[in-house]
Amino acid sequence: MQTTRFGRPKFGGTQTKLLTLSVAAGAGLAAAAGAIVAAFVHDDSPLLAFAVYALCLFPVATAASWGFMVDRSTIRGATPDPENSIESHWYSQASENTLHAMLLGIGGLGVVSTFWDFHVSGSMLTLILGVFVTGTFGISYFAHKRAAS
Template identity: 45%
Template sequence: MTDDAPTRWGRVRFGNGTVPAMWLAAPAGAVLAAGLGVGAALAGAAGPRPLIGGAAVALVSFAGLTGLVWAFLVDRRTLRGATERPEESVESVWFDAAARGAFTDTVTFAGLALAALAVTGADVPGIGALTATVLVALVSVSVRYLLARRRG
């Protein structure tokens, strides 16, 4: 296997060379997890036994932090089975179309709601208005995406 051959966990490119991504992600994740454990112990968030609690926080957060570091470092081109240009996938096209349509739906809904409130003089709390607007956007994107997926 050559140095540039795709691998299961990918590689990180440095200049002309590459390094396995997990060689960097695991130690960095361990350092971040240890820092989080120490921070929890010093902040009093690690329970009545700060040493044990801090170690537990570090242990529990290690895998997630390692994955996060890996996601930031890995070069997608070195991953076995990765889509070459994910932004050009059919799902991406469906989502883009759904988002464009949902934007129009949301602006239309907000305009009609504003007109109705102006005519009636009703007083709606801001949190309610914003919640309704976000829900309209989420439902619109979801429905439009599912319809685009069904159409193929």
């Protein structure tokens, strides 16, 4: 089968069809998410909220749509068996280390919270945990990569 830079759809067609459908689906998903946030979260300026959220989510939604629709075997230069690659092994090891770090971190916070009464908003807690998990994963992944080099 002929390969292209961006691949072909799983359901048949050309690269142009895949890209067009990905952009359309991404625009639809971004608009839906923007409308939901504008309707339920931002009462003071819903049109601005819709525009900002839709524009920020558009590239991510388009890429995700492309990822769901593309046939991997039609992408030029794609690894034929990514599950058995060294990067997959590093990813698995980093995921395992991140889980252990989360268990230790949350357990430690539980112990500290019995002695020190502190209050954190849900938004701030989500941001802190997201940065912690992302940082832990990234450090672990690159440590495994460096150890293998």
